[in-house]
Amino acid sequence: MIQVKHVTKTYGKKQNAFLALDDVSFSIPTGTTVAILGKSGSGKSTLMHAMSGLDRPEKGEVVIDGENILTLKPRQIDAFRASKMSFIFQSFFIQANETCYDNVSLPLEIAEVPLNERRAKVEAALAAVELSDKIRSKAKNLSGGQKQRLAIARAIVNQPKILFADEPTGNLDSVTGGVVEEFLFNYSKKNKATLIVVTHDPDLAKKCDAQIEIKDGKVAAIRGLKTGAKK
Amino acid sequence: MKITDTIRRAGRSLRQAKARTLLTSLAIGVGAFTITLSLAGGQGGREYADAIVNSNTDVRELTVTKQVDESAAVAEYNEEGSGQASGPFAAAQGLEYINADDLKEIEKIDGVDRVTPNYAPAIDYITTEGQKKYQATVSTFTPSVTLTYAAGSVDGDLKDNEIILTEEYAKALGFTNFSDAIGKTVTIGATKLSSLYGVPVKEEFSFVVKGVSSASGLAFRSQSSLLVTNPAAEKIYTYINEGTPVYNKFFLVAVRVTDQNDAEAIKEILVKDGYDAQTAADVLGTVNTFINVLLGVLLGFGALAVLTSIFGIVNTQYISVLERTQQIGLMKALGMSRRDVGRLFKYEAAWIGFLGGAIGSGLALLAGTIANPYISEALGLEDISLLIFQPAQIIIVIVGLILVSVGAGILPARKASKLDPIEALRTE
Numbered sequence: 001m002i003q004v005k006h007v008t009k010t011y012g013k014k015q016n017a018f019l020a021l022d023d024v025s026f027s028i029p030t031g032t033t034v035a036i037l038g039k040s041g042s043g044k045s046t047l048m049h050a051m052s053g054l055d056r057p058e059k060g061e062v063v064i065d066g067e068n069i070l071t072l073k074p075r076q077i078d079a080f081r082a083s084k085m086s087f088i089f090q091s092f093f094i095q096a097n098e099t100c101y102d103n104v105s106l107p108l109e110i111a112e113v114p115l116n117e118r119r120a121k122v123e124a125a126l127a128a129v130e131l132s133d134k135i136r137s138k139a140k141n142l143s144g145g146q147k148q149r150l151a152i153a154r155a156i157v158n159q160p161k162i163l164f165a166d167e168p169t170g171n172l173d174s175v176t177g178g179v180v181e182e183f184l185f186n187y188s189k190k191n192k193a194t195l196i197v198v199t200h201d202p203d204l205a206k207k208c209d210a211q212i213e214i215k216d217g218k219v220a221a222i223r224g225l226k227t228g229a230k231k
Numbered sequence: 232m233k234i235t236d237t238i239r240r241a242g243r244s245l246r247q248a249k250a251r252t253l254l255t256s257l258a259i260g261v262g263a264f265t266i267t268l269s270l271a272g273g274q275g276g277r278e279y280a281d282a283i284v285n286s287n288t289d290v291r292e293l294t295v296t297k298q299v300d301e302s303a304a305v306a307e308y309n310e311e312g313s314g315q316a317s318g319p320f321a322a323a324q325g326l327e328y329i330n331a332d333d334l335k336e337i338e339k340i341d342g343v344d345r346v347t348p349n350y351a352p353a354i355d356y357i358t359t360e361g362q363k364k365y366q367a368t369v370s371t372f373t374p375s376v377t378l379t380y381a382a383g384s385v386d387g388d389l390k391d392n393e394i395i396l397t398e399e400y401a402k403a404l405g406f407t408n409f410s411d412a413i414g415k416t417v418t419i420g421a422t423k424l425s426s427l428y429g430v431p432v433k434e435e436f437s438f439v440v441k442g443v444s445s446a447s448g449l450a451f452r453s454q455s456s457l458l459v460t461n462p463a464a465e466k467i468y469t470y471i472n473e474g475t476p477v478y479n480k481f482f483l484v485a486v487r488v489t490d491q492n493d494a495e496a497i498k499e500i501l502v503k504d505g506y507d508a509q510t511a512a513d514v515l516g517t518v519n520t521f522i523n524v525l526l527g528v529l530l531g532f533g534a535l536a537v538l539t540s541i542f543g544i545v546n547t548q549y550i551s552v553l554e555r556t557q558q559i560g561l562m563k564a565l566g567m568s569r570r571d572v573g574r575l576f577k578y579e580a581a582w583i584g585f586l587g588g589a590i591g592s593g594l595a596l597l598a599g600t601i602a603n604p605y606i607s608e609a610l611g612l613e614d615i616s617l618l619i620f621q622p623a624q625i626i627i628v629i630v631g632l633i634l635v636s637v638g639a640g641i642l643p644a645r646k647a648s649k650l651d652p653i654e655a656l657r658t659e
Contacts, residue, residue, distance in 0.1 A: 049653050052564070054563075054564060054652050054653055055653055074568070074569065075568055078563075078566045078567065078568045078569075079566060079568075080566070081564070081565065081566035082565060082566025082567070083566070085566075086565065087561075087564050087565070089561075089656065093557055093558075093560075093561045093656065095558060097247040098243065098247075102243070106562070106565065107565050107566075109232055109233065109236040109240070110232050110562065110565050110566050110567045110571070111566065112232065112233055
């Protein structure tokens, strides 16, 4: 369960202040796939950053499984992200000069997973995105779709309970994009993991269980979620 | 993140920028090269000096001269002329000589075993049957001085009627094969200085050749001296100088102590009594001071090279942080702590330092090993190496450079650790 309560985030100061998030509240049950919809600059990315503890809103709470992550110390948030969350980005952010194995193994190293457990996990993650044969290949030799699949493998290798995907298909054509989406939804379904997709693509949003529409930093509409947070 | 993983990742990042890493390492490698060679040279120099001093001096022996009285540096002319020494050292103003009374006085000091004046009789020539006469100098043979022999050898003591020739004299005296010289008789000619009315009175002294000494890299004294025993030198000295004002006045005497541990104490007594005394350790100390000054200068150059390379490392690492902004952002998003991100870059700097140190020291070791025989040959040191590499020193150099590099990497590492992941991931 992720509960977002009255989250407010301002950029800049005084006259230049810009309200990126304005009293945003909702809650997402564990295992749900949710799309955060909105136009560019609507605040949807800021919302994702706040929910993952990358950013610190000045007001509000983000309660994940009963714990308000915004009150944790930086090291604790880091550890929390390393063990429970993962990310997929529009432009992949994979290390082109490293092998697929080394790319996927990074979250395991950060989470200090023992060396003898890593290989099996990396192999399983690569198998899940059908890249097993590329384990020794350099990431730069992959096609665009394969790169995003590699990014998914990296995101799921440590079995996170929450997966954030920021425009995961934004740089892909519709066919490869469709394949990538399938892997994401499959992971969520199999592992009962919460999948939060940030997108401006209504087609992708429709495939999710729920949609939260953000406009000018405010929740414009919520579909598919039983309740918003109590005001 | 575990330290081993961080170190491995740091190494991998460097491998991805091979040329840059190598060039940055080479800068620090120049410093490592200079420092390693300087240290090896210093070590070799000290050991060489040690070997020279030990094979030319006796640890129980003090070299004693009379203290120079500064106020007497300009001596008043004495009409009688009697007290003033003439002879080889007479030109040196203000020099004081050790006379027979002084010798007795020194001999009385507790712990002094023997006092031997430095007889250096000014002989006229040396010759052997059927050969020309050659000018020569005679010195005293001391068992503690290590000699290398081209032929024959002296076990223990030389007898009073025996002489050690050098290779040059053996050749000049017609012994093409040095071993032929052993057992042959040579003659030394001398002139009495105090002869009446200027009529030259000459005398010849005969010696049996006991050995032919060869040039040695460790030789301290003049190579051309022929060596006879102290009593033999005294005999010739007395013949030449008896009756002159310089007779029994010595510029330099050797004082042997019974126990080498007393050397320093006896030196102090001598200094109090108006003498200057040098122990073997003093001689070595003087030489070592010189070596240390040289070493310091060379190390200074090395340090300068390292200082320059620090800026190279800072620059390279800053560029690396900029280049990898996204990677840093991603690692932070995935939960890598600021400390670990900083560490990653510090370890990269450490790798650069290690590489530079290893390359520099390795090249120095290689160059030194190749150059050593040539240096020894050029300086006539035979089998003595002037560059001595010690594994411990090389390790200290490398570890030191790693630490310096980590120090240089602190600022870029801090920049990396402070990067805002949101900003970093926005970079496109």
